[in-house]
Amino acid sequence: MRARVFKAHPKLADLPQARSERFLALDCASLIAPDGPILLHQVTHRAFDDLTPELLAEIGPTAVLMPLISAEQDALIMIEALALLGFSGTILVLAPPLPNPELVERELRAVGPGLQLMLVSA
Numbered sequence: 001m002r003a004r005v006f007k008a009h010p011k012l013a014d015l016p017q018a019r020s021e022r023f024l025a026l027d028c029a030s031l032i033a034p035d036g037p038i039l040l041h042q043v044t045h046r047a048f049d050d051l052t053p054e055l056l057a058e059i060g061p062t063a064v065l066m067p068l069i070s071a072e073q074d075a076l077i078m079i080e081a082l083a084l085l086g087f088s089g090t091i092l093v094l095a096p097p098l099p100n101p102e103l104v105e106r107e108l109r110a111v112g113p114g115l116q117l118m119l120v121s122a
Contacts, residue, residue, distance in 0.1 A: 021090070024061035026051065026078055027070040028094060048073045053085055061089060068095040068104070068119075076111050083112040090116045097121065 023043040044059050049072070064087065066078045075093045082091065091112065098104055098119075105119050 021063040022061050024059050024064045026066045028067050048078055051081055063090040065092045068093050075108055079108055079112040092118055092120050095119045
């Protein structure tokens with residue numbers, strides 16, 4: 001039996017836009033914190049339940065960061081909500097190495113057609 005090969009995604013910290021984007025981080029405060037594995041400079045943490053048109057207008061994020069799966073929601077639900085709210089920036093989905101990341105990314109794009117979306121790892 002062959003061992004499964006898990007493919008890593010680009011690392012968030014290695015992306016050039018990670019230094020210049022204004023991030024809204026949904027349900028991932030434990031990952032992106034002063035003592036967490038990812039350091040971002042312009043990030044606002046919020047729970048997914050706080051997501052409203054007013055919050056998007058107030059923060060004005062150029063990118064939204066979310067986990068593939070959190071204790072409360074999964075990325076499919078969050079992406080669908082952002083699409084309904086008219087978000088037009090970049091969506092970065094934090095995911096562990098996966099056996100078929102292209103398939104996962106394709107499924108995520110299907111809920112938010114036209115949105116810029118990328119799977120990234122911590």
